Amino acid sequence: MSATIPAQFTGQAALKKQDPKNFDLHETKYTPRAFTEEDVIIKIDACGVCGTDLHVMTCGWGEHDQFPAITGHEIVGHVVRAGKNSTHAVGDRVGVGAQGASCGECVNCKNHEEPYCIKGWVGTYQGPTGDAVQPYTQGGYADYYQGPGHFAVKIPDGIPSEVAAPLLCAGVTVYAPLSYYGAKAGKKVGIIGIGGLGHLGVQFAKALGAEVYAISHSDRKRADAATLGATGFINTHDGAEKVLAEHAASFDMILSTSDQDDMPLNDLYLPLLKARGQFISVGLPNDGLPRMGWSLLGKTVTGSLIGSPKEIEDMFKLAVESNIRPWIETRPMSEATQTVNDMYAGKAKFRYVLVN
Ligand SMILES: [Zn+2]
Ligand SMILES: [Zn+2]
Incomplete structure (x- = not known):
């Protein structure tokens, strides 16, 4: 051989x-x-x-x-x-x-x-x-x-x-944290970024039984997110105030596949979480995550590698x-x-x- x-x-x-x-x-x-x-x-x-x-x-x-x-x-x-x-x-x-x-x-x-x-x-x-x-x-x-x-x-x-x-x-990078941190029926999960990782994140979170929202910075991926099985879509370009009016303190888990610097962690992503909710990053911005203050209280922020x-x-x-x-x-x-x-x-x- x-x-x-x-x-x-x-x-x-x-x-x-x-x-x-x-x-x-x-x-x-x-x-x-x-x-x-x-x-x-x-x-x-x-x-x-x-x-x-x-x-x-x-x-x-x-x-x-x-x-x-x-x-x-x-x-x-x-x-x-x-x-x-x-x-x-x-x-x-x-x-x-x-x-x-x-x-x-x-x-x-x-x-x-x-x-x-x-x-x-x-x-x-x-x-x-x-x-x-x-x-x-x-x-x-x-x-x-x-x-x-x-x-x-x-x-x-x-x-x-x-x-x-x-x-x-790409697959296991999103599957591992979703599974480990308990995405399942009865949980509302957000996936930030609908690309190579995120399009699999939507599918895995749904397969684990969760209600899934795609979170993106434009409407460009809205139809794809629905096809992938997302229940809802949040366009962050609408601004934190508008998004929070509808979704504040409603998510159990948010998985970020974004490596965007200056991500709106304090103003938007952490306030979207319920108390004890989890923000999990699988992409790391070059400058790291923003500093957190009061927004962190009652929340878990963590990262996951492959x-x-x-x-x-x-x-x-x-x-x-x-x-x-x-x-x-x-x-x-x-x-x-x-x-x-x-x-x-x-x-x-x-x-x-x-x-x-
Ligand atoms: Zn890779
Ligand atoms: Zn070792």
């Missing part, structure tokens, strides 16, 4: 820090780090395009020199080589999300909270490998991916690979049961450059998926 696996993998790489107005990726070969018995090698069928990919290629979260950079962490494909300790078999269809490895030993890893590993968080791309030949991980805009089998989750039959892909990062392999499995179960489907547009892997430029331009509705 391994005879068919090339010694070098081929990906669509950013060769240097990218200009966001003109992403330019190039087909590039790299040698993966040494294979271990914990690893799997996946022949990639599909890989979603996530906002994080663009941030990393443009050094949006800080300068780095890990180029060439092959991004992509919504990877679905078939196992073509399985280490003895990987729990997977050749032929299994699996997916890998944003986290490629963790220490496996810290308190959080032991509690199935791998996203909060305190000793050895490794991104699916750009993460340290400790290997001299390939010192950092490379992602899924490629033909193959290699990583620990623990972070490769079985994809249920019945979900095509390109549809499953966006669930691995989801563990266990949560990804649970999410897929619910996605199958409730027929949750990301809205996607597929593009050939070779068109990664155009796809990333279109993503940056905000043309995705709501997720691009690169397919081999």
